[in-house]
Amino acid sequence: MRLINIRTEKLEDFVGGTPAYAILSHRWTNDEPTFQQYKADPLACGGNTKIRDFCRLVRDSKNVMHGLPQVQWAWVDTVCIDKTSSAELSEAINSMWDWYKRAKWCVAYLSDVSVQDLDLRKDRDIIRHSIQSSEWFTRGWTLQELLAPQRVAFYSKEWSYLGSKSPHIPSALSILRDPLDIVSTIEIATSIDGRILRGHKPVQWASVAQRMSWASRRSTSRPEDAAYCLLGLFDLKMPLLYGEGGPNAFRRLQEQILHESDDDSIFAFQLGSMGAALADSPEDFKGCEYIERVQTKRRKSYVVVHQRLILSSPAIQVKNIRASSKANRRQFLIRLDCVKVSPNIDTDRSQCKFQLIGLQQFGDQFRRRQGIVNSVKDMTKAEVDEKVRKNEWSEVEMMDFSIPISWRIALWRRGRHDLRAPPVQTFTGLDTPYFGGILAPPAGQTLFRSRSDASSDEDRTRKAREAFLNLMTGPEGRLPWGESQDAVES
Numbered sequence: 313m314r315l316i317n318i319r320t321e322k323l324e325d326f327v328g329g330t331p332a333y334a335i336l337s338h339r340w341t342n343d344e345p346t347f348q349q350y351k352a353d354p355l356a357c358g359g360n361t362k363i364r365d366f367c368r369l370v371r372d373s374k375n376v377m378h379g380l381p382q383v384q385w386a387w388v389d390t391v392c393i394d395k396t397s398s399a400e401l402s403e404a405i406n407s408m409w410d411w412y413k414r415a416k417w418c419v420a421y422l423s424d425v426s427v428q429d430l431d432l433r434k435d436r437d438i439i440r441h442s443i444q445s446s447e448w449f450t451r452g453w454t455l456q457e458l459l460a461p462q463r464v465a466f467y468s469k470e471w472s473y474l475g476s477k478s479p480h481i482p483s484a485l486s487i488l489r490d491p492l493d494i495v496s497t498i499e500i501a502t503s504i505d506g507r508i509l510r511g512h513k514p515v516q517w518a519s520v521a522q523r524m525s526w527a528s529r530r531s532t533s534r535p536e537d538a539a540y541c542l543l544g545l546f547d548l549k550m551p552l553l554y555g556e557g558g559p560n561a562f563r564r565l566q567e568q569i570l571h572e573s574d575d576d577s578i579f580a581f582q583l584g585s586m587g588a589a590l591a592d593s594p595e596d597f598k599g600c601e602y603i604e605r606v607q608t609k610r611r612k613s614y615v616v617v618h619q620r621l622i623l624s625s626p627a628i629q630v631k632n633i634r635a636s637s638k639a640n641r642r643q644f645l646i647r648l649d650c651v652k653v654s655p656n657i658d659t660d661r662s663q664c665k666f667q668l669i670g671l672q673q674f675g676d677q678f679r680r681r682q683g684i685v686n687s688v689k690d691m692t693k694a695e696v697d698e699k700v701r702k703n704e705w706s707e708v709e710m711m712d713f714s715i716p717i718s719w720r721i722a723l724w725r726r727g728r729h730d731l732r733a734p735p736v737q738t739f740t741g742l743d744t745p746y747f748g749g750i751l752a753p754p755a756g757q758t759l760f761r762s763r764s765d766a767s768s769d770e771d772r773t774r775k776a777r778e779a780f781l782n783l784m785t786g787p788e789g790r791l792p793w794g795e796s797q798d799a800v801e802s
Contacts, residue, residue, distance in 0.1 A: 313411070314347075314392040315385040318367040321354050323347075323391065333385035334370045335415035337457035337464070338362065339423060339448055340390065350391035363388055365471055366419060379478055380417045380465055387411065402552045408453075409544020412460035420458070420466045422446045427468045432491045440492055443474065444501040452532040452541040458498070459508070459515050460544060466494055477509055502526060503601040515545065519605040519650060520569060521577035524597035536561040538593055548572065559592040563717055566590045567616045574613075576648040577603050580667045587679025589621040589715040603667065606649045606696060620714050627671075627711045643672040643681070644711070651696060663690045671713060678715055 313326050315333050343359035350357050369375075370386050393404045404411075412418060425442045432439065443466070448454050458464060458477070466474040475494030499506045504526055507513040515523070523545050532538050535558030543550055548568045553561065567590075569578055579589075580603050583596040591597065613624045627644040651664035670681035 313387075315387055316354075316363070316367060316392070318370045318384055318386050321364065321367050323351055323354070330414075331385050332381070332383045332416045333387050334380075334383050335387045335412055335418045335457075335461065336363075336366050336389070336421065337412075337418055337448075337454055338421040339451060339454075341423075344390040347391050347394045348396070354391075362421070363391065366421070369419065369467070369471055375465075378465060378473060378476055380463060380476070383416050387415070398552075405540055405552060406543060406549045409456050409460045409547075412457055412544075413462075415461050417463040417465060418457060418461035420448065420454075420464050421471075422448050422466060422474070423469050424448075425468045425474070426470065427472050427474070428470055432474070436492060439474070440497045443492070443494075443497050446501075449498075449501045450530055452527060452530045452538055455502075455527055455530060456541060456544045458502070459504075462511060478511075516547075519577040519603055520546070520573065520575045521580045521597055521600040521603040521650065524578075524581070524591075524594050525600040525603075527594035528596070528598040528600070530594070538562060539565040542594070546572070559718070562593050563590050567717075570614055570616060570621075575605055575650075577605055577650040577667070579648055579669055580650055587674065587716070588718050589623070589680055590717045602653050602655050603650050604653050604664075606651055606666075608649050616717060619718070620716050623713045623715060624710055625713070627713075630670075643670055644713075645670055646713075651691075653693070662693050664693055664696050665690060666696075671715065678713060680715060 313330050314323050315326060315330065316322070317324055341359070345357045345359045345363070350360065350363070354360065354363075366388065367386055370383060373382070375382065389404075394400050422443065425439075425446050427435075427439055427442075430439060462478065464477040466476070468474055475492045475497075477495055477498065495506055495509045498504070498509055505513065505518065505522075508515060508518060523542075527538070527542055527545075530538075532541060534554065536552070536554055536556060538558050539561035540550070540552060542565060546565075546569055548565070550564060550568055553564075556564075566578060569575075577600070580600055581591040581596040582599050583591070615622050623646075625646045627646050629642060629644050646669050648667040648669060650667050652667060654663040671678050672681050
Protein backbone atom coordinates (compact mmCIF):
# COMPACT_ATOMS: atom_id res chain seq x y z
CA MET A 313 0.00 0.00 0.00
CA ARG A 314 1.28 3.48 -0.86
CA LEU A 315 0.77 6.38 1.53
CA ILE A 316 1.58 10.09 1.43
CA ASN A 317 3.76 11.52 4.18
CA ILE A 318 1.73 14.58 5.22
CA ARG A 319 4.92 16.46 6.20
CA THR A 320 6.97 15.92 3.04
CA GLU A 321 3.93 15.18 0.80
CA LYS A 322 5.92 12.37 -0.83
CA LEU A 323 4.81 8.80 -1.56
CA GLU A 324 6.16 5.86 0.41
CA ASP A 325 5.48 2.13 -0.03
CA PHE A 326 4.49 -0.20 2.81
CA VAL A 327 4.53 -3.99 2.63
CA GLY A 328 2.64 -5.87 5.33
CA GLY A 329 1.66 -3.55 8.16
CA THR A 330 0.76 0.08 7.56
CA PRO A 331 0.82 3.06 9.95
CA ALA A 332 -2.31 4.97 10.91
CA TYR A 333 -3.60 7.12 8.04
CA ALA A 334 -6.41 9.40 6.93
CA ILE A 335 -8.13 8.77 3.61
CA LEU A 336 -9.79 11.09 1.08
CA SER A 337 -13.18 10.61 -0.57
CA HIS A 338 -13.86 13.03 -3.40
CA ARG A 339 -15.26 13.48 -6.89
CA TRP A 340 -12.66 13.33 -9.62
CA THR A 341 -12.06 16.33 -11.91
CA ASN A 342 -10.38 16.50 -15.31
CA ASP A 343 -7.05 17.74 -13.95
CA GLU A 344 -6.36 15.05 -11.33
CA PRO A 345 -2.64 14.08 -11.20
CA THR A 346 -1.62 10.48 -11.92
CA PHE A 347 0.66 8.26 -9.88
CA GLN A 348 3.52 8.78 -12.34
CA GLN A 349 3.16 12.58 -12.32
CA TYR A 350 2.96 12.84 -8.55
CA LYS A 351 5.86 10.47 -7.97
CA ALA A 352 8.11 12.47 -10.31
CA ASP A 353 7.46 15.79 -8.54
CA PRO A 354 4.66 15.99 -5.96
CA LEU A 355 4.98 19.75 -5.52
CA ALA A 356 5.10 20.76 -9.18
CA CYS A 357 2.65 18.35 -10.84
CA GLY A 358 -0.56 19.83 -12.18
CA GLY A 359 -3.80 19.44 -10.24
CA ASN A 360 -2.15 18.77 -6.89
CA THR A 361 -3.93 21.60 -5.06
CA LYS A 362 -6.57 19.28 -3.63
CA ILE A 363 -3.93 16.84 -2.34
CA ARG A 364 -1.90 19.63 -0.72
CA ASP A 365 -5.03 21.05 0.94
CA PHE A 366 -5.92 17.57 2.18
CA CYS A 367 -2.46 17.04 3.70
CA ARG A 368 -2.64 20.48 5.31
CA LEU A 369 -6.03 19.59 6.80
CA VAL A 370 -4.74 16.29 8.21
CA ARG A 371 -1.82 18.15 9.85
CA ASP A 372 -4.19 20.62 11.53
CA SER A 373 -4.24 20.17 15.31
CA LYS A 374 -7.85 21.43 15.42
CA ASN A 375 -9.00 18.01 14.21
CA VAL A 376 -8.95 16.80 17.82
CA MET A 377 -11.80 19.22 18.55
CA HIS A 378 -13.93 17.24 16.09
CA GLY A 379 -13.00 13.86 17.57
CA LEU A 380 -10.53 13.08 14.76
CA PRO A 381 -7.21 11.52 15.84
CA GLN A 382 -3.84 12.85 14.71
CA VAL A 383 -2.07 10.81 12.00
CA GLN A 384 1.09 11.27 9.95
CA TRP A 385 0.01 9.58 6.73
CA ALA A 386 -2.66 10.05 4.09
CA TRP A 387 -4.09 8.10 1.13
CA VAL A 388 -5.58 9.54 -2.07
CA ASP A 389 -6.81 7.20 -4.82
CA THR A 390 -5.65 9.37 -7.73
CA VAL A 391 -1.93 9.17 -6.86
CA CYS A 392 -1.61 6.14 -4.56
CA ILE A 393 -2.67 3.62 -7.25
CA ASP A 394 -0.75 2.96 -10.46
CA LYS A 395 -3.68 2.68 -12.85
CA THR A 396 -1.42 1.73 -15.76
CA SER A 397 -0.98 -1.68 -14.08
CA SER A 398 -4.13 -3.79 -14.53
CA ALA A 399 -2.99 -6.16 -11.78
CA GLU A 400 -2.50 -3.34 -9.29
CA LEU A 401 -5.80 -1.73 -10.26
CA SER A 402 -7.67 -5.02 -9.78
CA GLU A 403 -6.05 -5.58 -6.38
CA ALA A 404 -6.83 -2.01 -5.34
CA ILE A 405 -10.52 -2.21 -6.29
CA ASN A 406 -10.93 -5.52 -4.47
CA SER A 407 -9.15 -4.05 -1.42
CA MET A 408 -10.82 -0.63 -1.45
CA TRP A 409 -13.43 -1.39 1.20
CA ASP A 410 -10.75 -2.72 3.58
CA TRP A 411 -8.52 0.31 3.00
CA TYR A 412 -11.32 2.73 3.83
CA LYS A 413 -12.39 0.63 6.80
CA ARG A 414 -8.86 0.58 8.27
CA ALA A 415 -8.42 4.36 7.94
CA LYS A 416 -8.46 6.28 11.22
CA TRP A 417 -10.78 8.74 9.57
CA CYS A 418 -12.06 9.69 6.15
CA VAL A 419 -12.41 13.17 4.71
CA ALA A 420 -15.44 13.54 2.42
CA TYR A 421 -14.68 16.60 0.33
CA LEU A 422 -17.88 18.13 -1.10
CA SER A 423 -16.45 20.38 -3.81
CA ASP A 424 -19.90 21.66 -4.85
CA VAL A 425 -21.01 22.73 -1.34
CA SER A 426 -19.98 26.27 -0.45
CA VAL A 427 -20.53 27.78 3.00
CA GLN A 428 -18.77 31.06 2.30
CA ASP A 429 -20.48 33.88 4.23
CA LEU A 430 -22.85 31.34 5.82
CA ASP A 431 -23.23 30.39 9.49
CA LEU A 432 -23.65 26.68 10.33
CA ARG A 433 -26.36 27.43 12.88
CA LYS A 434 -28.19 30.43 11.42
CA ASP A 435 -28.14 29.08 7.85
CA ARG A 436 -28.59 25.46 8.87
CA ASP A 437 -31.45 24.62 6.47
CA ILE A 438 -29.70 26.19 3.46
CA ILE A 439 -26.50 24.25 4.10
CA ARG A 440 -28.33 20.97 4.75
CA HIS A 441 -30.17 21.29 1.44
CA SER A 442 -26.89 22.06 -0.34
CA ILE A 443 -25.28 18.95 1.19
CA GLN A 444 -28.20 16.71 0.21
CA SER A 445 -27.96 18.01 -3.38
CA SER A 446 -24.22 17.36 -3.64
CA GLU A 447 -23.06 15.19 -6.54
CA TRP A 448 -20.93 13.29 -4.02
CA PHE A 449 -24.12 11.38 -3.11
CA THR A 450 -24.76 10.42 -6.75
CA ARG A 451 -21.49 8.62 -7.48
CA GLY A 452 -21.14 4.85 -7.19
CA TRP A 453 -17.70 4.72 -5.56
CA THR A 454 -18.57 7.15 -2.76
CA LEU A 455 -21.15 4.71 -1.34
CA GLN A 456 -18.51 2.39 0.12
CA GLU A 457 -16.41 5.42 1.06
CA LEU A 458 -19.33 6.58 3.20
CA LEU A 459 -20.05 3.22 4.84
CA ALA A 460 -16.69 1.50 5.30
CA PRO A 461 -14.89 4.00 7.62
CA GLN A 462 -16.00 4.40 11.22
CA ARG A 463 -15.38 8.15 11.08
CA VAL A 464 -16.24 10.29 8.07
CA ALA A 465 -15.72 14.05 8.39
CA PHE A 466 -17.47 16.23 5.80
CA TYR A 467 -15.83 19.37 4.45
CA SER A 468 -17.07 22.09 2.12
CA LYS A 469 -15.47 23.53 -1.01
CA GLU A 470 -13.53 25.92 1.25
CA TRP A 471 -12.38 23.00 3.48
CA SER A 472 -14.70 24.18 6.26
CA TYR A 473 -15.81 21.48 8.69
CA LEU A 474 -19.49 20.52 8.28
CA GLY A 475 -19.89 17.55 10.63
CA SER A 476 -18.91 13.92 11.20
CA LYS A 477 -20.43 10.48 10.88
CA SER A 478 -18.93 8.83 13.94
CA PRO A 479 -20.22 6.36 16.56
CA HIS A 480 -17.86 7.77 19.18
CA ILE A 481 -19.11 11.34 19.59
CA PRO A 482 -20.71 11.68 23.07
CA SER A 483 -24.30 12.90 22.91
CA ALA A 484 -23.50 15.91 25.13
CA LEU A 485 -20.99 17.15 22.56
CA SER A 486 -22.94 16.23 19.43
CA ILE A 487 -24.72 19.59 19.15
CA LEU A 488 -21.46 21.50 19.54
CA ARG A 489 -19.56 19.35 17.06
CA ASP A 490 -22.39 18.69 14.63
CA PRO A 491 -24.84 21.61 14.44
CA LEU A 492 -26.07 20.41 11.02
CA ASP A 493 -27.01 16.96 12.39
CA ILE A 494 -25.01 15.52 9.50
CA VAL A 495 -26.19 11.91 9.92
CA SER A 496 -29.85 12.87 9.54
CA THR A 497 -28.88 14.96 6.53
CA ILE A 498 -27.10 11.97 4.96
CA GLU A 499 -30.01 9.66 5.78
CA ILE A 500 -32.35 11.86 3.76
CA ALA A 501 -29.89 12.08 0.86
CA THR A 502 -29.15 8.34 0.69
CA SER A 503 -32.16 6.48 2.22
CA ILE A 504 -29.65 4.55 4.37
CA ASP A 505 -30.90 3.68 7.85
CA GLY A 506 -29.45 6.06 10.44
CA ARG A 507 -28.58 3.14 12.74
CA ILE A 508 -26.14 1.90 10.10
CA LEU A 509 -24.70 5.37 9.51
CA ARG A 510 -24.12 5.83 13.24
CA GLY A 511 -22.45 2.44 13.54
CA HIS A 512 -25.16 0.94 15.76
CA LYS A 513 -25.88 -1.73 13.13
CA PRO A 514 -23.44 -3.36 10.68
CA VAL A 515 -23.94 -2.91 6.95
CA GLN A 516 -24.72 -6.64 6.70
CA TRP A 517 -27.80 -6.05 8.87
CA ALA A 518 -29.50 -4.59 5.79
CA SER A 519 -30.94 -7.01 3.25
CA VAL A 520 -29.34 -7.50 -0.17
CA ALA A 521 -32.21 -5.56 -1.76
CA GLN A 522 -31.73 -2.65 0.63
CA ARG A 523 -28.00 -2.45 -0.08
CA MET A 524 -28.66 -2.58 -3.82
CA SER A 525 -31.25 0.20 -3.48
CA TRP A 526 -28.61 2.49 -1.96
CA ALA A 527 -26.72 2.25 -5.26
CA SER A 528 -29.79 2.46 -7.50
CA ARG A 529 -29.57 6.23 -7.95
CA ARG A 530 -25.80 6.41 -8.28
CA SER A 531 -23.73 6.35 -11.45
CA THR A 532 -20.17 5.52 -12.50
CA SER A 533 -18.04 6.65 -15.44
CA ARG A 534 -17.44 3.10 -16.64
CA PRO A 535 -20.50 0.81 -16.86
CA GLU A 536 -18.74 -2.16 -15.23
CA ASP A 537 -17.91 -0.06 -12.16
CA ALA A 538 -21.61 -0.03 -11.21
CA ALA A 539 -20.98 -3.63 -10.10
CA TYR A 540 -17.32 -3.40 -9.06
CA CYS A 541 -17.96 -0.50 -6.66
CA LEU A 542 -20.33 -2.76 -4.66
CA LEU A 543 -17.88 -5.61 -3.98
CA GLY A 544 -16.97 -4.41 -0.50
CA LEU A 545 -20.61 -3.81 0.39
CA PHE A 546 -21.16 -7.59 0.11
CA ASP A 547 -17.69 -8.63 1.33
CA LEU A 548 -16.79 -10.14 -2.06
CA LYS A 549 -13.72 -10.37 -4.29
CA MET A 550 -14.13 -10.68 -8.05
CA PRO A 551 -11.89 -10.51 -11.15
CA LEU A 552 -12.30 -7.29 -13.11
CA LEU A 553 -13.19 -7.63 -16.79
CA TYR A 554 -13.46 -4.15 -18.24
CA GLY A 555 -15.20 -4.42 -21.58
CA GLU A 556 -17.70 -7.10 -20.48
CA GLY A 557 -20.44 -4.49 -20.15
CA GLY A 558 -22.42 -3.29 -17.16
CA PRO A 559 -25.21 -5.94 -17.22
CA ASN A 560 -22.71 -8.82 -17.45
CA ALA A 561 -20.61 -7.43 -14.60
CA PHE A 562 -23.69 -6.92 -12.45
CA ARG A 563 -24.95 -10.45 -13.13
CA ARG A 564 -21.53 -11.82 -12.12
CA LEU A 565 -21.82 -9.86 -8.88
CA GLN A 566 -25.27 -11.33 -8.20
CA GLU A 567 -23.99 -14.84 -8.91
CA GLN A 568 -21.27 -14.28 -6.31
CA ILE A 569 -23.86 -13.07 -3.81
CA LEU A 570 -26.03 -16.14 -4.46
CA HIS A 571 -23.00 -18.34 -3.84
CA GLU A 572 -22.29 -16.70 -0.47
CA SER A 573 -25.79 -15.80 0.78
CA ASP A 574 -29.29 -17.24 1.07
CA ASP A 575 -30.99 -13.84 1.19
CA ASP A 576 -34.10 -14.07 -1.01
CA SER A 577 -34.38 -10.30 -1.33
CA ILE A 578 -31.87 -10.43 -4.20
CA PHE A 579 -34.91 -11.40 -6.33
CA ALA A 580 -37.06 -8.52 -5.04
CA PHE A 581 -36.01 -6.07 -7.76
CA GLN A 582 -38.70 -4.05 -9.50
CA LEU A 583 -37.49 -3.74 -13.08
CA GLY A 584 -35.01 -5.91 -15.01
CA SER A 585 -35.08 -7.57 -18.42
CA MET A 586 -38.19 -9.39 -19.58
CA GLY A 587 -38.18 -12.83 -18.00
CA ALA A 588 -34.67 -12.65 -16.54
CA ALA A 589 -33.95 -14.27 -13.18
CA LEU A 590 -31.36 -11.63 -12.24
CA ALA A 591 -31.34 -7.84 -12.46
CA ASP A 592 -29.43 -5.89 -15.11
CA SER A 593 -28.19 -3.07 -12.89
CA PRO A 594 -28.54 -1.57 -9.39
CA GLU A 595 -31.14 0.76 -10.91
CA ASP A 596 -33.57 -2.18 -11.00
CA PHE A 597 -33.65 -2.09 -7.18
CA LYS A 598 -35.15 1.40 -6.92
CA GLY A 599 -37.83 1.41 -4.23
CA CYS A 600 -36.34 -1.53 -2.32
CA GLU A 601 -35.05 0.47 0.65
CA TYR A 602 -37.81 -0.96 2.87
CA ILE A 603 -37.37 -4.62 1.89
CA GLU A 604 -36.36 -6.55 5.01
CA ARG A 605 -35.23 -10.14 5.21
CA VAL A 606 -37.30 -12.72 7.11
CA GLN A 607 -35.50 -15.63 8.78
CA THR A 608 -37.55 -18.76 8.14
CA LYS A 609 -37.03 -22.34 9.22
CA ARG A 610 -37.20 -23.69 5.70
CA ARG A 611 -34.49 -22.52 3.35
CA LYS A 612 -34.71 -22.16 -0.37
CA SER A 613 -31.70 -23.11 -2.43
CA TYR A 614 -30.34 -21.66 -5.62
CA VAL A 615 -27.34 -22.16 -7.81
CA VAL A 616 -26.28 -20.77 -11.19
CA VAL A 617 -25.32 -23.45 -13.72
CA HIS A 618 -24.59 -22.79 -17.40
CA GLN A 619 -26.24 -19.36 -17.48
CA ARG A 620 -29.40 -20.46 -15.70
CA LEU A 621 -30.62 -20.19 -12.15
CA ILE A 622 -31.76 -23.42 -10.49
CA LEU A 623 -34.20 -22.23 -7.83
CA SER A 624 -35.71 -24.69 -5.36
CA SER A 625 -38.71 -23.19 -3.60
CA PRO A 626 -42.27 -23.84 -2.44
CA ALA A 627 -44.65 -22.64 -5.15
CA ILE A 628 -48.35 -22.45 -5.98
CA GLN A 629 -49.67 -22.87 -9.52
CA VAL A 630 -52.13 -20.18 -10.59
CA LYS A 631 -54.40 -20.17 -13.62
CA ASN A 632 -53.43 -17.50 -16.11
CA ILE A 633 -56.70 -15.69 -16.75
CA ARG A 634 -55.22 -12.93 -18.90
CA ALA A 635 -53.59 -15.31 -21.36
CA SER A 636 -54.41 -18.61 -22.98
CA SER A 637 -55.24 -21.53 -20.71
CA LYS A 638 -52.97 -23.81 -22.72
CA ALA A 639 -50.52 -26.02 -20.85
CA ASN A 640 -47.57 -23.98 -22.10
CA ARG A 641 -48.91 -20.85 -20.38
CA ARG A 642 -48.89 -22.08 -16.78
CA GLN A 643 -47.74 -19.66 -14.10
CA PHE A 644 -46.65 -20.00 -10.50
CA LEU A 645 -46.27 -17.79 -7.45
CA ILE A 646 -43.20 -18.04 -5.22
CA ARG A 647 -43.08 -16.37 -1.83
CA LEU A 648 -39.73 -14.76 -1.05
CA ASP A 649 -38.40 -14.75 2.50
CA CYS A 650 -38.60 -10.97 2.70
CA VAL A 651 -41.23 -8.34 3.42
CA LYS A 652 -41.81 -4.72 2.46
CA VAL A 653 -42.18 -2.75 5.68
CA SER A 654 -44.08 0.50 6.09
CA PRO A 655 -41.53 3.35 6.14
CA ASN A 656 -40.63 5.41 9.21
CA ILE A 657 -42.03 2.83 11.64
CA ASP A 658 -39.94 0.43 13.69
CA THR A 659 -42.29 -1.44 15.99
CA ASP A 660 -43.99 -4.81 16.02
CA ARG A 661 -47.04 -3.02 14.60
CA SER A 662 -45.26 -2.07 11.37
CA GLN A 663 -47.32 -3.17 8.39
CA CYS A 664 -45.56 -5.76 6.22
CA LYS A 665 -46.28 -7.33 2.87
CA PHE A 666 -44.55 -10.51 1.77
CA GLN A 667 -42.81 -10.19 -1.58
CA LEU A 668 -43.87 -12.61 -4.32
CA ILE A 669 -42.50 -13.30 -7.77
CA GLY A 670 -44.37 -14.88 -10.63
CA LEU A 671 -42.97 -17.43 -13.08
CA GLN A 672 -44.82 -17.96 -16.34
CA GLN A 673 -44.33 -20.66 -18.93
CA PHE A 674 -43.52 -19.11 -22.29
CA GLY A 675 -43.51 -21.64 -25.07
CA ASP A 676 -40.95 -24.22 -24.02
CA GLN A 677 -39.46 -22.00 -21.30
CA PHE A 678 -40.33 -20.42 -17.98
CA ARG A 679 -39.63 -16.78 -17.40
CA ARG A 680 -40.09 -14.43 -14.52
CA ARG A 681 -42.98 -12.01 -14.75
CA GLN A 682 -41.53 -8.52 -14.82
CA GLY A 683 -41.44 -6.69 -11.52
CA ILE A 684 -42.34 -7.77 -8.01
CA VAL A 685 -45.75 -8.58 -6.52
CA ASN A 686 -46.78 -7.54 -3.02
CA SER A 687 -48.93 -9.96 -1.08
CA VAL A 688 -52.43 -8.55 -0.83
CA LYS A 689 -52.71 -9.23 2.88
CA ASP A 690 -51.10 -6.79 5.35
CA MET A 691 -49.41 -8.28 8.40
CA THR A 692 -47.60 -6.81 11.37
CA LYS A 693 -44.02 -7.73 12.19
CA ALA A 694 -45.31 -9.65 15.19
CA GLU A 695 -47.67 -11.67 12.96
CA VAL A 696 -44.84 -12.43 10.53
CA ASP A 697 -42.65 -13.65 13.39
CA GLU A 698 -45.49 -15.82 14.70
CA LYS A 699 -46.10 -17.45 11.30
CA VAL A 700 -42.39 -18.11 10.91
CA ARG A 701 -42.27 -19.61 14.42
CA LYS A 702 -45.17 -21.95 13.61
CA ASN A 703 -43.59 -22.80 10.26
CA GLU A 704 -47.04 -22.72 8.64
CA TRP A 705 -45.85 -23.11 5.05
CA SER A 706 -43.46 -26.01 5.61
CA GLU A 707 -45.54 -28.56 3.71
CA VAL A 708 -46.12 -26.60 0.49
CA GLU A 709 -44.57 -28.57 -2.38
CA MET A 710 -40.93 -27.83 -3.14
CA MET A 711 -40.34 -27.17 -6.83
CA ASP A 712 -37.11 -26.75 -8.76
CA PHE A 713 -37.19 -24.05 -11.44
CA SER A 714 -34.50 -23.64 -14.08
CA ILE A 715 -34.64 -20.02 -15.26
CA PRO A 716 -32.29 -18.24 -17.68
CA ILE A 717 -30.37 -15.49 -15.85
CA SER A 718 -30.74 -13.32 -18.95
CA TRP A 719 -33.63 -13.36 -21.40
CA ARG A 720 -31.18 -12.76 -24.25
CA ILE A 721 -29.43 -16.00 -23.28
CA ALA A 722 -32.76 -17.83 -23.31
CA LEU A 723 -33.57 -16.59 -26.80
CA TRP A 724 -30.08 -17.49 -28.07
CA ARG A 725 -30.37 -21.02 -26.69
CA ARG A 726 -33.90 -21.51 -27.98
CA GLY A 727 -32.75 -22.32 -31.51
CA ARG A 728 -29.86 -24.51 -30.40
CA HIS A 729 -31.35 -26.90 -27.86
CA ASP A 730 -34.27 -29.24 -27.62
CA LEU A 731 -36.51 -27.43 -25.16
CA ARG A 732 -39.47 -29.80 -25.15
CA ALA A 733 -41.16 -29.83 -21.77
CA PRO A 734 -40.87 -33.00 -19.67
CA PRO A 735 -43.98 -35.13 -19.10
CA VAL A 736 -46.49 -33.86 -16.57
CA GLN A 737 -47.50 -35.78 -13.46
CA THR A 738 -49.83 -34.67 -10.69
CA PHE A 739 -48.77 -34.58 -7.04
CA THR A 740 -51.30 -33.73 -4.30
CA GLY A 741 -53.51 -31.76 -6.65
CA LEU A 742 -50.79 -29.64 -8.29
CA ASP A 743 -49.74 -30.06 -11.90
CA THR A 744 -45.96 -30.42 -11.81
CA PRO A 745 -43.59 -31.43 -14.61
CA TYR A 746 -41.39 -34.26 -13.43
CA PHE A 747 -37.86 -34.80 -14.70
CA GLY A 748 -36.92 -38.43 -14.14
CA GLY A 749 -33.14 -38.37 -13.88
CA ILE A 750 -30.17 -36.69 -12.24
CA LEU A 751 -29.17 -34.47 -15.17
CA ALA A 752 -30.35 -30.87 -15.24
CA PRO A 753 -32.73 -30.02 -18.11
CA PRO A 754 -31.62 -27.65 -20.88
CA ALA A 755 -31.77 -23.93 -20.16
CA GLY A 756 -35.30 -22.61 -19.95
CA GLN A 757 -37.08 -25.80 -18.87
CA THR A 758 -38.42 -26.35 -15.39
CA LEU A 759 -37.77 -29.19 -13.03
CA PHE A 760 -40.18 -29.83 -10.17
CA ARG A 761 -39.45 -32.16 -7.29
CA SER A 762 -42.27 -33.34 -5.04
CA ARG A 763 -41.76 -34.29 -1.40
CA SER A 764 -40.83 -37.93 -1.03
CA ASP A 765 -43.61 -38.40 1.51
CA ALA A 766 -46.19 -36.25 -0.30
CA SER A 767 -48.56 -39.12 -1.04
CA SER A 768 -48.94 -39.93 2.66
CA ASP A 769 -49.14 -36.33 3.84
CA GLU A 770 -51.93 -34.90 1.71
CA ASP A 771 -53.70 -33.41 4.69
CA ARG A 772 -50.61 -31.53 5.89
CA THR A 773 -49.98 -30.33 2.36
CA ARG A 774 -53.56 -29.08 2.03
CA LYS A 775 -53.30 -27.10 5.28
CA ALA A 776 -49.98 -25.58 4.25
CA ARG A 777 -51.46 -24.70 0.89
CA GLU A 778 -54.38 -22.96 2.58
CA ALA A 779 -51.97 -21.00 4.80
CA PHE A 780 -50.00 -19.97 1.71
CA LEU A 781 -53.15 -18.77 -0.05
CA ASN A 782 -54.32 -16.98 3.09
CA LEU A 783 -51.08 -15.02 3.02
CA MET A 784 -51.54 -13.99 -0.61
CA THR A 785 -55.23 -13.08 -0.56
CA GLY A 786 -57.01 -10.09 0.88
CA PRO A 787 -60.35 -9.89 2.67
CA GLU A 788 -62.25 -10.44 -0.58
CA GLY A 789 -60.17 -13.41 -1.62
CA ARG A 790 -58.26 -11.49 -4.30
CA LEU A 791 -54.84 -12.59 -5.49
CA PRO A 792 -52.01 -10.05 -6.01
CA TRP A 793 -52.68 -9.89 -9.77
CA GLY A 794 -56.33 -9.00 -9.25
CA GLU A 795 -57.58 -12.54 -9.87
CA SER A 796 -59.87 -14.44 -7.54
CA GLN A 797 -58.73 -17.27 -5.30
CA ASP A 798 -60.66 -19.59 -7.60
CA ALA A 799 -57.87 -19.00 -10.14
CA VAL A 800 -55.54 -21.22 -8.12
CA GLU A 801 -55.15 -24.72 -9.52
CA SER A 802 -56.63 -27.39 -7.28
